[in-house]
Every structure is written in structure tokens, then in C-alpha cells.
Amino acid sequence: MSCDLDIAKCFDFVKELTLQAGKILKCGKDEKIIYNKNKGDFVTNYDQQIEKIFIDGLSKEFPDHKIIAEETVAAMQKMPELTDAPTWFLDPLDGTINFMHSFPYFSISIALMVSKVLVLGIIYNPSNSEFYSAIKGKGVFLNGKPIHVSNITDLKQAMIAINVPVIKQVKTDKDVTRAIALIEATQTCTGPGVHSTLDIFAIDKLLKPWDVASGMLLILEAGGTVIDSNGGAYDIMKANTIAAANETLAREVSKIIVDTDLKTKEKNKKNLT
Numbered sequence: 001m002s003c004d005l006d007i008a009k010c011f012d013f014v015k016e017l018t019l020q021a022g023k024i025l026k027c028g029k030d031e032k033i034i035y036n037k038n039k040g041d042f043v044t045n046y047d048q049q050i051e052k053i054f055i056d057g058l059s060k061e062f063p064d065h066k067i068i069a070e071e072t073v074a075a076m077q078k079m080p081e082l083t084d085a086p087t088w089f090l091d092p093l094d095g096t097i098n099f100m101h102s103f104p105y106f107s108i109s110i111a112l113m114v115s116k117v118l119v120l121g122i123i124y125n126p127s128n129s130e131f132y133s134a135i136k137g138k139g140v141f142l143n144g145k146p147i148h149v150s151n152i153t154d155l156k157q158a159m160i161a162i163n164v165p166v167i168k169q170v171k172t173d174k175d176v177t178r179a180i181a182l183i184e185a186t187q188t189c190t191g192p193g194v195h196s197t198l199d200i201f202a203i204d205k206l207l208k209p210w211d212v213a214s215g216m217l218l219i220l221e222a223g224g225t226v227i228d229s230n231g232g233a234y235d236i237m238k239a240n241t242i243a244a245a246n247e248t249l250a251r252e253v254s255k256i257i258v259d260t261d262l263k264t265k266e267k268n269k270k271n272l273t
Contacts, residue, residue: 047096054067055069090109107123123215149224225246
């Protein structure tokens with residue numbers, strides 16, 4: 001990790017950008033222009049406007065930093081390679097569909113990675129003014145107050161958020177009694193995961209690094225565990241991730257997913273013979 005990068009300075013700068021962008025989103029809920037980016041994938045003029053604010057600001061303040069941002073990558077149609085250079089992951093409007101329908105669960109999410117290590121993360125929901133923030137080694141804060149993961153270790157008692165493609169893998173297990181289908185707003189969900197509202201968050205590999213980067217750091221800094229769905233070390237660029245309040249819960253969900261995958265493959269193999 002670069003030892004000459006002032007992370008506190010980076011945090012202060014991007015915090016102000018985030019609050020500025022949040023005001024724009026909060027005031028603009030009823031003035032949306034909606035585009036169909038891909039089938040079932042939408043973007044608004046606000047996604048683009050907020051992304052431009054961050055890219056312009058970060059590029060001027062930190063010209064040697066890289067930026068991996070949702071709408072820019074969509075326009076390029078290619079994911080940039082992750083290097084050791086300071087790299088920002090930006091989702092200017094996570095929960096676009098919620099925002100389109102004035103449903104107050106959307107957020108701005110930004111994270112900084114240095115030498116492929118997450119060092120800074122922010123999730124901000126301007127609708128309810130919830131501002132989650134984390135700096136590596138400093139803990140997690142919600143509106144300036146420290147927060148922590150829950151102490152639940154029994155899967156039967158855990159509150160779980162599941163990205164839609166993962167639902168079939170997890171809901172078949174009898175121990176998962178209160179699974180939630182997460183339709184949108186990934187980062188808006190991982191924020192509550194930090195302070196005892198949710199205990200486990202299972203993320204499908206279809207999500208992108210800007211969808212999960214800040215949430216992963218928040219969970220880790222709050223005392224939680226992040227692994228990939230196969231039980232190994234997580235890879236921010238692959239995003240097939242399980243974030244949980246502790247390793248016990250994470251490993252249990254990982255086992256369910258792996259076992260279900262094996263059963264599905266065996267069933268498909270039999271159907272072909």
C-alpha cells in the first residue's frame with residue numbers, strides 16, 4: 001500500500017463530494033429522465049450527472065488515481081484492469097429503479113482501493129440522511145457514531161439479504177427461515193448489514209465491483225467477515241461474495257451454496273443422459 005497517500009485527506013474530499021451529490025439527488029426525485037441502457041437495466045440523467053461530479057472532482061484533486069465508475073464502464077463496454085494504483089470504485093446511484101419510482105432506498109457509493117486493498121468506503125442514502133463511512137483500521141460510523149455487526153451466530157435466527165440470482169441456492173435450505181429477496185439497492189442493503197439489521201448478505205457474481213466495494217469495507221471494519229461464495233478469499237472484481245456478521249454464518253451459507261451447486265450439476269448431468 002502506498003505510504004505517502006493521505007487517506008484522511010481523500011476521505012474528507014470525497015465526503016464533501018458525496019454530500020453535494022446527495023443534495024442533487026434529494027431535490028431531483030421528481031425531475032428524472034429515464035433511459036433504457038440494456039434490457040431491464042435503466043439509467044437516469046442523475047446517474048450521469050452524479051458520476052460526472054465525482055469524476056471531475058477526483059480527476060482534478062487526485063490526477064494520478066484511477067476511477068472505475070458504473071456509467072463510464074458501461075459506455076466503454078469493458079472493465080478496466082485493477083492495478084496497485086489508487087483506484088476509486090463509484091456507483092453514482094445504486095438503486096436506480098427505486099429512485100425512478102421515488103422509493104426511498106437508493107444510495108451513492110464510493111470506495112478507494114490502494115495496492116488492491118480497500119482503505120475507504122462511503123454509502124450515503126440522501127432520502128433518510130444515513131451516511132455510512134469507514135477507513136481501514138478506524139472502524140465504521142453511521143452519521144458519526146460507531147457501529148458494529150450483530151452477535152448472531154445461529155443461521156436459523158439470522159436475517160439474510162439475498163441478491164436475486166442467489167435466492168434459489170439458499171432458500172431451499174430449511175435453516176434459512178427469513179431470507180429477503182433483494183431486488184435493488186445493493187449498497188443500501190449492506191449499510192444496514194453493518195449495524196445489526198442484517199446478519200448475512202449473499203451477492204451474486206453478476207454484480208460489479210462498484211456495487212460491493214464500499215459495503216465490503218464497512219462489513220469488515222464493523223467486525224464482520226467477507227469471503228467468496230466457495231469459501232475462499234473474496235475478489236472485488238468477481239463479486240460472488242458472502243458478507244456476514246461473523247465467519248460462522250459466512251461458512252454456513254457458503255456450504256449451502258456449494259452443496260446446492262453440486263446437486264444442480266448432478267441433476268443436469270442426469271437429465272442429459
